[in-house]
Amino acid sequence: MSIPRIYVEDVAQYLDQEVELRGWLYNLRSSGKILFLQVRDGSATIQCVILKNRVPAEVFIAAASLTQESSLIVRGHVQADQRSTLGYELQVTSLEVLHVAEPYPISPKEHGVAFLMDHRHLWLRSTRQVALMKIRTIVVTAIREFFETRSFVLVDAPMFTPAACEGTTTLFEVDYFGDKAYLTQSGQLYMEAAAAALGKVYCFGPVFRAEKSKTRRHLTEFWMVEPEVAFIGLDEDMQLAEDFLCHVVRRVLERGRSYLQMLERDPARLEQVLPPFPRISYTEAVERLHAAGRDFTWGEDFGAEDETILANQFDRPVIVHRYPLQCKAFYMKEDPLDARLALCMDVLAPEGYGEIIGGGQREDSLAVLESKIEQHALPREAFEWFLDLRRYGTFPHAGFGLGLERTITWLCGLHHLRETIPFPRMLERVRP
Ligand code: 4AD
Numbered sequence: 001m002s003i004p005r006i007y008v009e010d011v012a013q014y015l016d017q018e019v020e021l022r023g024w025l026y027n028l029r030s031s032g033k034i035l036f037l038q039v040r041d042g043s044a045t046i047q048c049v050i051l052k053n054r055v056p057a058e059v060f061i062a063a064a065s066l067t068q069e070s071s072l073i074v075r076g077h078v079q080a081d082q083r084s085t086l087g088y089e090l091q092v093t094s095l096e097v098l099h100v101a102e103p104y105p106i107s108p109k110e111h112g113v114a115f116l117m118d119h120r121h122l123w124l125r126s127t128r129q130v131a132l133m134k135i136r137t138i139v140v141t142a143i144r145e146f147f148e149t150r151s152f153v154l155v156d157a158p159m160f161t162p163a164a165c166e167g168t169t170t171l172f173e174v175d176y177f178g179d180k181a182y183l184t185q186s187g188q189l190y191m192e193a194a195a196a197a198l199g200k201v202y203c204f205g206p207v208f209r210a211e212k213s214k215t216r217r218h219l220t221e222f223w224m225v226e227p228e229v230a231f232i233g234l235d236e237d238m239q240l241a242e243d244f245l246c247h248v249v250r251r252v253l254e255r256g257r258s259y260l261q262m263l264e265r266d267p268a269r270l271e272q273v274l275p276p277f278p279r280i281s282y283t284e285a286v287e288r289l290h291a292a293g294r295d296f297t298w299g300e301d302f303g304a305e306d307e308t309i310l311a312n313q314f315d316r317p318v319i320v321h322r323y324p325l326q327c328k329a330f331y332m333k334e335d336p337l338d339a340r341l342a343l344c345m346d347v348l349a350p351e352g353y354g355e356i357i358g359g360g361q362r363e364d365s366l367a368v369l370e371s372k373i374e375q376h377a378l379p380r381e382a383f384e385w386f387l388d389l390r391r392y393g394t395f396p397h398a399g400f401g402l403g404l405e406r407t408i409t410w411l412c413g414l415h416h417l418r419e420t421i422p423f424p425r426m427l428e429r430v431r432p
């Protein structure tokens with residue numbers, strides 16, 4: 001019978017059987033006649049034990065001088081081992097070395113962030129980074145699952161666009177065969193078109209913003225999921241955001257506990273994320289800031305510090321609605337009860353992680369939207385197609401965008417969002 005080639009995460013199904021693993025050496029320890037190899041294969045890490053008297057002499061000698069990250073094919077018997085976190089180890093019967101790695105630049109000692117970022121292609125192999133990528137996969141899967149089960153249609157938005165969605169100061173301009181084009185800041189305007197075709201839609205992809213400041217919350221390329229729904233208003237939009245976030249958090253708790261543990265993230269903080277989320281108006285939020293002794297002028301947008309003060313007053317995400325129109329994008333619908341306000345909302349994550357969702361109801365009047373485009377000094381010609389949506393069966397509609405990396409940063413309790421995306425792009429960082 002041939003020896004099954006398996007992944008480390010599946011070893012429990014092969015107790016006392018001989019299996020074949022393929023992976024990389026993470027660590028090697030020797031105690032005379034025994035070698036302990038930590039071998040990782042992407043799914044998990046397992047201790048492989050080589051006894052001197054059980055393998056040919058040349059195999060033992062070769063194994064003893066292996067370097068970190070050497071690639072291997074190892075065969076052996078799966079045995080229970082209560083001391084290891086995996087619960088199993090491998091008693092090696094044979095070892096084939098595919099490549100003896102050169103001295104590896106990332107050692108267990110502490111490295112500076114700049115060094116690690118320069119070696120991101122290698123840094124990704126470390127246990128912590130692997131855990132983060134697994135959580136990212138769990139979050140992405142949960143996002144798709146949520147919209148699939150609610151019968152949203154996935155509509156991919158273009159990356160090259162003729163105009164700004166979120167303000168002209170953060171546009172990346174590209175030369176498009178002699179014409180100017182921009183990398184997309186948000187798929188929203190296209191989702192509004194798609195909502196008129198399909199009712200409930202969402203897009204999920206990378207977006208680009210030329211963020212010229214270095215902060216722990218900003219990337220220049222990040223992933224955003226953007227649902228858009230026909231015939232709903234702000235209240236239903238807030239409800240959708242709440243249901244959506246609760247689903248994502250629940251899935252992370254169900255499927256990602258071992259990774260949260262590797263990241264030393266206390267799951268109790270996430271277990272508190274239950275409906276209903278508090279909803280407060282912008283004006284109430286400003287009162288809360290004043291009560292907390294903060295100097296803040298009504299009409300401005302909140303800064304990171306303001307968001308932290310507000311979010312710290314709650315044990316779960318808080319929804320802030322009806323910001324002043326003046327600090328928001330051109331497409332926001334005016335509140336019919338107060339012309340100073342927009343029917344919009346932001347969701348602020350707890351523990352000082354700030355805004356993770358922004359959205360609201362869209363302006364659906366042709367005349368109002370035309371004047372907003374003018375007020376915001378946007379090029380009318382580039383928005384003609386968007387105005388068509390108000391000419392041919394205009395309809396109330398709302399949606400939002402959730403930033404994937406900011407959400408993972410909060411879920412994992414990280415200080416900075418750079419580790420939540422495989423290859424971060426930031427001011428002064430386009431390599432590797
Ligand atoms: O609030 P924003 O700018 O909203 C929009 O783009 C809307 N058009 C979305 C919509 O209604 N369809 O961005 C949405 C979210 C923010 O809440 C934040 O989580 C994230 O995108 N985000 C960033 N994440 C990382 N780096 C940046 N530079 C980000 N800018 C926004």
Ligand code: MG
Pocket residue numbers: 346355357358
């Ligand atoms: Mg926003």
